Amino acid sequence: MLHQDIAEILITEEQLQTRARELGADISAAYADRAPLLIAVLKGSVMFMADLMRELQVPHAIDFLATSSYGAATESTGVVRILKDLDDPIEGRDVLIVEDIIDSGNTLDYLRTLLLARNPASLRIVTLLSKPARREVDVPVDWVGFEIPDKFVIGYGLDYDERYRNLPYIGVLKPSVYGGE
């Protein structure tokens, strides 16, 4: 059982669905008469992307890119690598980066610079979660689902060592799971 490893549920399935609906409405309004390209950052953003795109009222395309993850660590190293690039050029497109969580900000800062260099018509960012207390780099974010405290969270796409992505809520792991007290 996965649930026995969870110390606390931070955001319930219902709260996540409600927020995806709200963000979908806001983002649809912002892109009225446009057809944005949603770029999800693998793998943590897949559930959020799937829910968000179902709430969009504007035509849109999707693409994916992957950056190096922390592996089994729960702290950012500050070093970002592209593991999988986009399928198509983004020049002249209205790009929306779909992120799972902003922690230090290093990943998004790197991606933003990388994608801006490809001359999109516009570049905006939506993140499901943000840990403001952990920010090292200031990244302009257009939409934030939830601001959360400085805790390592899992579920709804987010993993610890590739596990727990399937949980329908955002939870906090018991420290014993990653060798804490």
Ligand code: IMP
């Ligand atoms: P940043 O570069 O420090 O902002 O880290 C961003 C990436 O680290 C996210 O896209 C996640 O994949 C991962 N990450 C950061 N915090 C957490 C967490 O609490 N749980 C799971 N993954 C996290």
Ligand code: MG
């Ligand atoms: Mg991860």
